[in-house]
Amino acid sequence: MSNSKIHNLFPTPLWIVDFEEEVFTPMNQEIEVGLESLIEHRPTVPPGSTLQTDTDLYEFEEFAEITALIGTSVKGALDFLEIEEPFEITGCWANINPIGSVNTPHTHPNNYLSGVYYARTDEGSDRIFFSDPRPQASIISPPVKEDNIYTGNEVSVEAKIGRLIMFPAWLTHGVPANQSGKDRISISFNIMFPSFGGQISKPKWSPSLKFRPHSNNNKSKLL
Numbered sequence: 001m002s003n004s005k006i007h008n009l010f011p012t013p014l015w016i017v018d019f020e021e022e023v024f025t026p027m028n029q030e031i032e033v034g035l036e037s038l039i040e041h042r043p044t045v046p047p048g049s050t051l052q053t054d055t056d057l058y059e060f061e062e063f064a065e066i067t068a069l070i071g072t073s074v075k076g077a078l079d080f081l082e083i084e085e086p087f088e089i090t091g092c093w094a095n096i097n098p099i100g101s102v103n104t105p106h107t108h109p110n111n112y113l114s115g116v117y118y119a120r121t122d123e124g125s126d127r128i129f130f131s132d133p134r135p136q137a138s139i140i141s142p143p144v145k146e147d148n149i150y151t152g153n154e155v156s157v158e159a160k161i162g163r164l165i166m167f168p169a170w171l172t173h174g175v176p177a178n179q180s181g182k183d184r185i186s187i188s189f190n191i192m193f194p195s196f197g198g199q200i201s202k203p204k205w206s207p208s209l210k211f212r213p214h215s216n217n218n219k220s221k222l223l
């Protein structure tokens with residue numbers, strides 16, 4: 001007899017928050033009105049690219065509600081991670097993806113969390129994909145009976161209206177070409193700790209311990 005267990009070491013969290021329809025319907029209208037006033041003379045978007053606003057949407061009244069919901073969602077994520085550090089939205093902007101428009105794979109440097117809220121998607125413009133951050137893991141890629149999280153190297157997530165998705169800012173993600181007949185509208189954001197430069201980035205070891213082994217890691221006690 002043997003006792004076999006599987007532990008998932010260093011998992012990558014992906015938070016999915018679906019707001020109630022009575023919350024997101026009026027909020028999405030506000031967002032669209034706000035975007036109309038911000039982008040008075042909309043430029044032509046070249047094929048394969050996306051139109052992005054400035055990154056200070058949290059300053060505008062029309063985006064107050066989504067800004068508040070981003071804040072509560074981030075708080076929930078940090079609570080889950082048992083992080084009590086104050087955070088701030090370092091950037092919040094809209095992406096407008098016309099037909100054929102894509103967001104090529106990218107990360108959001110110099111932030112801790114990133115996320116996106118979907119104000120308008122449709123069939124054919126309702127996916128976001130995430131790539132395995134461990135490129136060495138797919139060097140050997142045998143056939144599998146069924147796709148699963150242990151052997152796959154890309155995950156596609158439904159981007160439906162009223163949904164907010166959050167993830168570590170280092171996680172590579174992208175958006176496939178809009179194959180619907182309408183614009184796709186999303187609100188992206190970045191989250192960082194204001195105390196990072198002054199406090200968090202300092203070494204975690206005590207300078208009073210002269211011969212302590214050099215380590216700046218956070219250790220968990222899973223095993």
Ligand SMILES: [Fe+2]
Nearest residue numbers: 106108173188
């Ligand atoms: Fe992004």
